[in-house]
Amino acid sequence: MMKCAGRIQLRDRGQTCQRVGKRQVRKLSCKVSRHLIEKRLSIDFEHLKLTPDYAYFAAPSAFEEMSVAYDDSIGVEVSSDSFWEVGNYKRTVKRIDDGHRLCTDLMNCLHERARIEKAYAQQLTEWARRWRQLVEKGPQYGTVEKAWTAVMSEAERVSELHLEVKASLMNEDFEKIKNWQKEAFHKQMMGSFKETKEAEDGFRKAQKPWAKKLKEVEAAKKAHHAACKEEKLAISREANSKADPSLNPEQLKKLQDKVEKCKQDVLKTKEKYEKSLKELDQGTPQYMENMEQVFEQCQQFEEKRLRFFREVLLEVQKHLDLSNVAGYKTIYRDLEQSIRAADAVEDLRWFRANHGPGMAMNWPQFEDEEWSADLNRTLTRREKKKATDGVTLTGINQTGDQSLPNKPSSVSSYEKTQSYPTDWSDDESNNPFSSTDANGDSNPFDEDTTSGTEVRVRALYDYEGQEHDELSFKAGDELTKMEDEDEQGWCKGRLDNGQVGLYPANYVEAIQ
Template structure:
């Protein structure tokens, strides 16, 4: 679709044409513009990296703020698990967005910087070698053309000048013809002046046409040389565009959370946890833990049972009933110093002469196991008593 040009638009378009002297500078300038564009791209996505880092920090802070409150929440069961999953998901997403930040800076930013260093070579006095080389090549190719254009412009100006003068003389001649107030001699001089101007205009026109023909003959060579240099600059620009396309795709890959399997896993897990909220199961758990489902000892008739004799009394009675030699053996079972043992399970003493301890607790065994499976020991605080032999192991 053609555009409507304003008055003088054709001349403006002609003056801006690539083929006119010096207008190749816009093409040469692309090198420096591309270098600056790389700086802008790096700065742009470094700022995006800061946004990702700040978002990761805010996610982590949000999660840490709410964890204590959620842990003490009155919610329970699958509903509490779902709420906690939001916080754990935020922790995982914070880690992921921190990774995005590092990728944008360490991978994408460094990649563009490295490519800049390889592709653009600064001159000592400013500018880049690449743009200077293209500028020199264009100037060299355009120099003969510019000289011819300048010559053409000069001879064209001379032709237009003499043509306007001829036109003025011709108008004067037409004005004086048939005018009785103008002397014949003056009319003759005007006629001679018009003939001289006409001859001069014809001569200058021939020179103008000759120079124009020379310029026209040289145009194909000029166009070929300029096209060749322009194609080289286009190839360099193509490489720049291709590289920046790959750089943008890399940035997109790092930023696109919709295709990241880790993020998908986070939200899938969160969704599954939310879908697993089960009102019936939560109500059943509450009923059995804090409601009517709790076990209890309903009152019932209990027979009186004789008091349990302490092992000390049993041992004393046993010793009294044994022969002398057996008494000595029993008394020998009391160990000097004791043997260190470790509790395998928790045990709460049922009688006052029994020890109570927790799994993993260590203490001393000072008497071997009797025929009823009981040993005597001493806790770290000095308390002495009985305990089941199968509740401990020797350290």
């Protein structure tokens, strides 16, 4: 046992290893005097339920390096969980550390919610993109198609709002809590907080005088009870000795003196007990006042945290409540208007005019020669196109000083030449725009498609074919020009899917 610079260290020589349960502990081979350890370290081994040999392993730091500091709670038995009991102020001190942890928990809570908002927004956007493509390429047409796609527009707009919620939670609420936590709690070198140490020191200082007197009361009480017990034993021995004729008068006199001495000890210990208890009672009001003062300081610190949490949660509520956002109500008002604008009668009328009995028909007439009739029909169709407003264009980009008008198309996506995805039909024979006709001929034209030099070209603008022998493509699509431009400005080409047809020559450019 060595004492150095106010610290006590225990050095053992020749240690052995011994397994106790599942843990490896070191047991001192040298027997250390229980009396010596109790005297130097003031440890009550009976209270700790430990033997001197194993006390080192229960708290090795207490032996290896222990600061000889006074602990108010040593030797004082706590009879209840009352705040006024010695050491029970630690729950109030712990609340300060809990406040720091709760700030961290609230930040983690908001961070997790922000991730959920972001994931939900991304899923809405992906869902809207996928289903918009399916609807636009599908057989639905007319005003009902517009109403259907309005649902996808709603999802895209709501997705933007949820991204705003995510940004508000992280950039405003999260940062606000982080800054408040940093300002309210000040970490020290040893890892604890300054506020926690101040509260701990305040309570210990307020409780130390009263705890010292309480310890004296407990000692006086213990001594008095021991004296009373000794008195009863002495009286019992004296009574038994009177009935024993073998005892001489001298022995009997000793027993009587013992009884008298025990009675005096009882009176002395009782007087001391009552005196120490009175002193404790006199110091109790000051003790309560000092403890109350430190407790109120802790209450004020906790009140700031509680009020701050309430303020932050109200801000979170405002950010999460989309019903208070003006744009949120507008989204569903626009959606309702789009759906109510759907008109079944109008859609049926459009389908009748474009795909039913309302369509124009070149009824068979007498033809002198087949090649002449075909040429006349082709010329008639080309002249008719030049006399009308022109072909329907979508997504036109201006090039230099030349621009082409973007005329709104009344033709539904039902007329698009792309083959329908398998989601809509599993019968390819129902597609009127398939690259293969009913007879299995992949070329709807009679002439040879391999004549001339084939050139790869790229579409400059979107084009939707107006007749069955015309191609449809989007700006940026690549196709193969099979024949040069004719006198009417049309070229013959082939799409990558094998479909062959006509297209305006000035809608494409050669790929360099």
